[in-house]
Amino acid sequence: MNLNKVFENNKKWISGKLSEKEDYFEELGKGQSPELLYIGCSDSRVTAEDLMGMGPGEVFVHRNIANMVISIDLNAMSVVNYAVEHLKVNHVVVCGHYACGGVKAAMQSADLGILNPWLRNIRDVYRLHKNELNAIENEDKKYDRLVELNVQEQCVNLIKTAAIQKAYRDRNLKVHGWVFDVHTGKLIDLEIDFEGILKNIMEIYHLD
Numbered sequence: 099m100n101l102n103k104v105f106e107n108n109k110k111w112i113s114g115k116l117s118e119k120e121d122y123f124e125e126l127g128k129g130q131s132p133e134l135l136y137i138g139c140s141d142s143r144v145t146a147e148d149l150m151g152m153g154p155g156e157v158f159v160h161r162n163i164a165n166m167v168i169s170i171d172l173n174a175m176s177v178v179n180y181a182v183e184h185l186k187v188n189h190v191v192v193c194g195h196y197a198c199g200g201v202k203a204a205m206q207s208a209d210l211g212i213l214n215p216w217l218r219n220i221r222d223v224y225r226l227h228k229n230e231l232n233a234i235e236n237e238d239k240k241y242d243r244l245v246e247l248n249v250q251e252q253c254v255n256l257i258k259t260a261a262i263q264k265a266y267r268d269r270n271l272k273v274h275g276w277v278f279d280v281h282t283g284k285l286i287d288l289e290i291d292f293e294g295i296l297k298n299i300m301e302i303y304h305l306d
């Protein structure tokens with residue numbers, strides 16, 4: 099791969115933006131006020147802004163292997179805190195995707211070194227939903243369902259944070275669980291029943 103291409107593309111991108119709007123970069127330089135925090139997988143096929151048709155300035159993005167929200171991950175927790183408390187986003191999305199390599203790896207018995215502790219969080223999701231998952235005989239369907247349940251549990255992990263709880267109470271911030279289907283390009287809202295989940299868990303996780 100010739101990386102010169104990247105800089106050529108960049109020049110074309112700049113002239114494209116300028117032809118749409120003369121002061122595009124002046125405006126962009128003034129600051130950001132995204133209304134959405136997107137937490138997705140690092141997978142190169144799942145391009146956050148592109149698949150949502152959003153441009154620069156419109157979405158605050160965090161990506162890691164298998165779109166995880168882990169309470170001791172200083173990186174993810176800083177992103178959530180900054181987006182919610184300073185940028186004041188009103189929507190937080192966890193977007194998983196079918197055919198996720200991270201989720202697949204967590205379904206297999208293999209020592210993957212430094213990836214083990216990261217992927218163990220997905221194994222924990224499996225354990226929480228073991229009965230439902232083990233009842234699915236088709237391996238592909240089981241894999242798809244684990245992708246969905248992992249999104250759900252990462253949304254629950256968001257709700258366990260003080261920043262989200264505060265914003266939920268003060269300005270009705272919404273958490274959303276989505277899945278991107280890499281086979282069709284379709285973005286699917288899992289319509290997770292947060293009210294139902296919250297009723298069950300808030301007595302344990304309530305902070306603020």
Ligand code: CO
Pocket residue numbers: 139140141163164165195197198199200201
């Ligand atoms: Co992935």
